[in-house]
Amino acid sequence: xxxxxxxxxxxxxxxxxxxxxxxxxxxxxxxxxxxxxxxxxxxxxxxxxxxxxxxxxxxxxxxxxxxxxxxxxxxxxxxxxxxxxxxxxxxxxxxxxxxxxxxxxxxxxxxxxxxxxxxxxxxxxxxxxxxxxxxxxxxxxxxxxxxxxxxxxxxxxxxxxxxxxxxxxxxxxxxxxxxxxxxxxxxxxxxxxxxxxxxxxxxxxxxxxxxxxxxxxxxxxxxxxxxxxxxxxxxxxxxxxxxxxxxxxxxxxxxxxxxxxxxxxxxxxxxxxxxxxxxxxxxxxxxxxxxxxxxxxxxxxxxxxxxxxxxxxxxxxxxxxxxxxxxxxxxxxxxxxxxxxxxxxxxxxxxxxxxxxxxxxxxxxxxxxxxxxxxxxxxxxxxxxxxxxxxxxxxxxxxxxxxxxxxxxxxxxxxxxxxxxxxxxxxxxxxxxxxxxxxxxxxxxxxxxxxxxxxxxxxxxxxxxxxxxxxxxxxxxxxxxxxxxxxxxxxxxxxxxxxxxxxxxxxxxxxxxxxxxxxxxxxxxxxxxxxxxxxxxxxxxxxxxxxxxxxxxxxxxxxxxxxxxxxxxxxxxxxxxxxxxxxxxxx
Amino acid sequence: xxxxxxxxxxxxxxxxxxxxxxxxxxxxxxxxxxxxxxxxxxxxxxxxxxxxxxxxxxxxxxxxxxxxxxxxxxxxxxxxxxxx
Numbered sequence: 001x002x003x004x005x006x007x008x009x010x011x012x013x014x015x016x017x018x019x020x021x022x023x024x025x026x027x028x029x030x031x032x033x034x035x036x037x038x039x040x041x042x043x044x045x046x047x048x049x050x051x052x053x054x055x056x057x058x059x060x061x062x063x064x065x066x067x068x069x070x071x072x073x074x075x076x077x078x079x080x081x082x083x084x085x086x087x088x089x090x091x092x093x094x095x096x097x098x099x100x101x102x103x104x105x106x107x108x109x110x111x112x113x114x115x116x117x118x119x120x121x122x123x124x125x126x127x128x129x130x131x132x133x134x135x136x137x138x139x140x141x142x143x144x145x146x147x148x149x150x151x152x153x154x155x156x157x158x159x160x161x162x163x164x165x166x167x168x169x170x171x172x173x174x175x176x177x178x179x180x181x182x183x184x185x186x187x188x189x190x191x192x193x194x195x196x197x198x199x200x201x202x203x204x205x206x207x208x209x210x211x212x213x214x215x216x217x218x219x220x221x222x223x224x225x226x227x228x229x230x231x232x233x234x235x236x237x238x239x240x241x242x243x244x245x246x247x248x249x250x251x252x253x254x255x256x257x258x259x260x261x262x263x264x265x266x267x268x269x270x271x272x273x274x275x276x277x278x279x280x281x282x283x284x285x286x287x288x289x290x291x292x293x294x295x296x297x298x299x300x301x302x303x304x305x306x307x308x309x310x311x312x313x314x315x316x317x318x319x320x321x322x323x324x325x326x327x328x329x330x331x332x333x334x335x336x337x338x339x340x341x342x343x344x345x346x347x348x349x350x351x352x353x354x355x356x357x358x359x360x361x362x363x364x365x366x367x368x369x370x371x372x373x374x375x376x377x378x379x380x381x382x383x384x385x386x387x388x389x390x391x392x393x394x395x396x397x398x399x400x401x402x403x404x405x406x407x408x409x410x411x412x413x414x415x416x417x418x419x420x421x422x423x424x425x426x427x428x429x430x431x432x433x434x435x436x437x438x439x440x441x442x443x444x445x446x447x448x449x450x451x452x453x454x455x456x457x458x459x460x461x462x463x464x465x466x467x468x469x470x471x472x473x474x475x476x477x478x479x480x481x482x483x484x485x486x487x488x489x490x491x492x493x494x495x496x497x498x499x500x501x502x503x504x505x506x507x508x509x510x511x512x513x514x515x516x517x518x519x520x521x522x523x524x525x526x527x528x529x530x531x532x533x534x535x536x537x538x539x540x541x542x543x544x545x546x547x548x549x550x551x552x553x554x555x556x557x558x559x560x561x562x563x564x565x566x567x568x569x570x571x572x573x574x575x576x577x578x579x580x581x582x583x584x585x586x587x
Numbered sequence: 588x589x590x591x592x593x594x595x596x597x598x599x600x601x602x603x604x605x606x607x608x609x610x611x612x613x614x615x616x617x618x619x620x621x622x623x624x625x626x627x628x629x630x631x632x633x634x635x636x637x638x639x640x641x642x643x644x645x646x647x648x649x650x651x652x653x654x655x656x657x658x659x660x661x662x663x664x665x666x667x668x669x670x671x
Contacts, residue, residue: 004603004635011606031627191646192630202634 001206003032006039017047020216023074023123024050025058027085028199036209044217056085062112065119073120076216078173079112080128082199083153087133090149098147102156110163113170124169126215129157131179171215178211181370211372218377224353225327227269227374228318230336231280231287231309235259235299237361241286251296258361263298265365270303273383274374275325275390277306279317279334281341284309305390314341315348324397325390333373337361392473410506410569413470417510418574420465420477422456429477430465433497438536441497442529442543447482460485462518466511468502468570478502479511483519483527491515491524492555500539506568512547514572516560529556589614593659600639604631614656640666 237249
């Protein structure tokens, strides 16, 4: 992208775009970066207001709580010390000071961050790391010399990574990686440095702006979650349907190395939590042969959450993948060597990111990695499990498609629900469900962990938690109900919620069945429910009517005398977990 | 003697970079004559002219330019017939 194009964006209409306040704190001239950031932001639908702190006043701005920085109240602070400026300080130091340089600088950076966290804790800090200058004072020998600038700078870079691991709102803008990719030769313009004090040339500004906005966009929840792969000439060389398994190029055959490298990349992404899907125009059994039989395939069928191979339109197939995964089109990336298919998907699904793969497969990976498509804002153990969860979901959808009758399908799922008591093992997840469930939640009461502990101990309160699994996998605890006496013979449903992951499985019938069974054993004859509308729970506005309750002045009532259990396909276990409650014939 | 196409081409670059359709530059025009010709835009003018004429200026040349005429003179001297 050209700086000039970004500058032209400044004239566009920014109304309605998401507003972001970004403070720039730099020790070199940054006016061009400010323009590039606002211009690039426009292309991402952001209205970025940039506050450029006075030139070379980073410490003053951050230590003085009455500075423009704190008045501006930025969402993000970009701090950029350039090695060229640091070198000037460094040269003036004594040898003993030089040997402590990284340590001292890190102390200062820590203090700056502490100040921001104290006086404007909502601000996220984006700190630019330090690319090598290549002074060659010691040449290659610099590594052996602790007072060399190279040694101190690299040490500082490593310490910064550690600081970012221990500080939640501190992120590294990895200029070192950017410079490794494009080279100082391309980014640095010595003339502009001399004439205008610019540490990078005009041509570098779009690259810097993109890299910084990648971080910001991910922070704001805009990131790619799914990589959809074509097969022939994308994941291997050749056409499996024509060439057959022994002739497709992968591993050591022909230019197979380039495809192996691409697969290794995709596999690492999958292990990081990116969902992999296949979308190929092929007969499905032929498309799967390399995954099952080729010894050099790094990607296996179990790495692919959704595998679609047929002769239909790729746009339709990507829609199908989107429905199964239930994620936005704008979080999907589609790789295909065929410009026709790319264009088709771009036309019908403009939100899907479709990289223009180079003609030569050897260039695929360098091209893709330069795009930095999969910037993320978090990484946890759960991410590793994600592919498996979506694979299970995909298997369910496939099974469902083979049935015309809903109940038949549900029976084939082999669902098992387990009734669980409120205890120290289940309460953390129960509390999380209470905090997070919005849609299937009748009264949306957010009890804290402490309150839930207390409720669990009160004898008159009836508490239920349900976990569920089926032949494809386990969901964990997905439904909670809390009941309390309202008046003689009437039991009030204080809380009833369910995770939307198990909608339309019949679990609500099981829950009601258990409620009425326990209620009857405790000599209640009526259940009372209430629907408290919120902006998100209209899904259940007719819930009690559907469950057979009738509306009365004081609420929805269900008489237990004539209760008829509904047909469902869930096996129930765990009554023995529930010593406190005696169940009548339940199910 | 300056090439006759040179000044109109430079004028167009000024119009593009300074984003002002009404700019008319002469050889004697200096930064004082055009409000928008500040140090920030000077850099952008240099980059745009280098791109257009496929030349690269030295630091001293960029630094020493005072007028449009200075620019034209350097371009004429430096612009090769065929840039590799």
